Amino acid sequence: MTAKIIAIVNQKGGSGKTTTTMQLAGAIARRGNKVLVVDADPQGTATRWAASADDEIPFPASVVGLSAANAKVHREVKKFVDDYDFILIDCPPAADSPVPQSALLISDVALVPIIPSPLDMWAAVGIKQVIQNVADFNDTLQSRLVLNQCQPKTTLAQECLQVLPEFEIPLAKTQIQHRQVYRQSAVFGQTVHNLGNKATAAISEVENLADEVLEILGIATKKKKKKNS
Template sequence: MSAKIIIVTNQKGGCGKTTLAMNVAGVLGLNNKTLLIDGDPQGSASRWAASSSDEKPFPAAVMSLAAVNDKVNREIKKYIDDYEYIVVDCPPAIDNKFTSSALLIADLALVPIVPSPTDLWAAIGIQNLISNVSEINEKLQARLVANMCQTNASISKEALSLIEEFDFPKMTTDIYQRTAYRQSAALGGTVFDLDNQKAREEIKALVSEIIDALN
């Protein structure tokens, strides 16, 4: 059985991409053989996993392929039979050849967006890239994930109407801005290592939606 490949991408930095990728990969890794590929030259995902203790290592294998760039699809293929899931944390730039290459073999692209008009306008470029790659990779699906939502504010009507203009749907689960996500990075784990029920429920629900989309 070959791995299902999940790409986490957005051209805009500051959308919580690595936090989402690490929590999704870590939770998948609790019950499935999972590989997280760090495609960001800053190496945030690799540093995150390295922060874990020897007694409790990060639940997924982590590997940096940031230097591979436009041939990353070939590198990922080498690991496809060894894992059940491969999650790729892409660099935050649309003109980056890494993302285009990774999308060529992806099953699902997750696009985390902060639900504000400026962030949604900035995500149009990634929509265009995914649409172009979809013509080559016909199995590719894409989903928006409302990320870093403010607890006291529902997604504004303006943001919701912009979301509806996208070619692909939004996941039902929204991820809120919680200290648990920052704490999970410091511990080198996931929100499942912390006593924050809401954060755990969010990630669990999102992972369930991801599995449903892949099946």
């Protein structure tokens, strides 16, 4: 097997990189895939997340800390590609970190979680340049913005809609809303899937994101297709 690699990037702190990484990694692993999370952030949040799980119910994906590799993280990740179906790389914030660029060099998909507020979005637009620079070396990289922490029942503010095109990165169909269960699942070292009925809406968002990412990768999802389509 050769792992498909998904990098989760945004130099803006707190946009939801680790949350997206862990929920998506867990969802894909639950579908019977062997999944590795590369914690490329010296903050070690993904590592701590998985370490918070009960011994009886371990986090469904493995986690390895590779932040020390810095600009060479792509070389380190390559060592794992034959052993996993999917590798998700949780990148650190900070515009001057060489890690996102290195991770994107070997990635099939880049996900950029952003909070749809003008301040967050302005601070994140710089990721466009990083992705465009990498495109010279990795011309099959596909990128999506993923709106995170959306407020329920409100449409996107006009200011946000104006900033979105500046990214020149297509928007994922799936949006992640602001929900307490996303925070709670981190405390338990799990994904929202383990939180029962109160997490139904979140589970469906995460499953939709997993479907969408697999579709981008050209991997058929388990959902039944409509006849004649």
